[in-house]
Amino acid sequence: MSAVRHRYAALLRGIAPSGRNMTNDKLRGVFEGLGFEDVASVLASGNIVFRSGETDVPALERRVEAALASELGLSSRTIIRGHPELRALLDSDPFPGLTHGRGTYLTATFLKDATPPTVPVPGQSDALTQFVRYDPAARVVLAVIDTSDPGRASRFMASLEKACGRDITTRSWLTVQRIVRKLES
Structure with a gap:
């Protein structure tokens, strides 16, 4: 892993604030459990921002999807974008x-x-x-x-x-x- 921490946004599909395993605190917990830093939620609809030294975005997406499935029973598709892409x-x-x-x-x-x-x-x-x-x-x-x-x-x-x-x-x-x-x- 690189020492540089990249800023990412994870856009989770199918997250509803009313779902008991879809609350921001539970979603943030999954990301924190994966070792990501500066984990935060944006609204209550499956938007999580975080920092990671990892640069392989498809691998990050797979890791998050697997963790959401194993820890919360969610089969949410995860789409990750880096800060530079979203800023542009x-x-x-x-x-x-x-x-x-x-x-x-x-x-x-x-x-x-x-x-x-x-x-x-x-x-x-x-x-x-x-x-x-x-x-x-x-x-x-x-x-x-x-x-x-x-x-x-x-x-x-x-x-x-x-x-x-x-x-x-x-x-x-x-x-x-x-x-x-x-x-x-």
């Missing part, structure tokens, strides 16, 4: 002039691997869903959803899963901003 994504300003809200729900869907979506993202030409772009450096699909239709977001997420597979997790743009602020604090 924020600095790229993918939603210029837009504010997160009901009519402009700004989303970032992170893909586990580096394979970009091979088909056009469903909803790209839909008046209530706008595909912004795929960012290959952060491996993320950026989109704007008008949530005035109550089922719009869930239908869009289902279409993304169909196009990209199940190794994805979506965060609001506000959450991504909070994660980066936590990584920098």
Whole structure:
């Protein structure tokens, strides 16, 4: 292991604050048990920031997934991004002039691997869903959803899963901003 401690964010799929084994304290405990440092939660939806000397991100993801399964019985997919990737994504300003809200729900869907979506993202030409772009450096699909239709977001997420597979997790743009602020604090 390297003496340099890298800052990472683990984005856990399928974490619900109401799940008894999904509480922030239990999730942080798993990360601390793996020997990671400066472990902290961001909101109550499966966002954990930490430091590690390890640089093999796929190996980190596998370690976290195995520990979540063995210690908490969770089969959560784990997607890890380094601070530089997330900082660059924020600095790229993918939603210029837009504010997160009901009519402009700004989303970032992170893909586990580096394979970009091979088909056009469903909803790209839909008046209530706008595909912004795929960012290959952060491996993320950026989109704007008008949530005035109550089922719009869930239908869009289902279409993304169909196009990209199940190794994805979506965060609001506000959450991504909070994660980066936590990584920098």
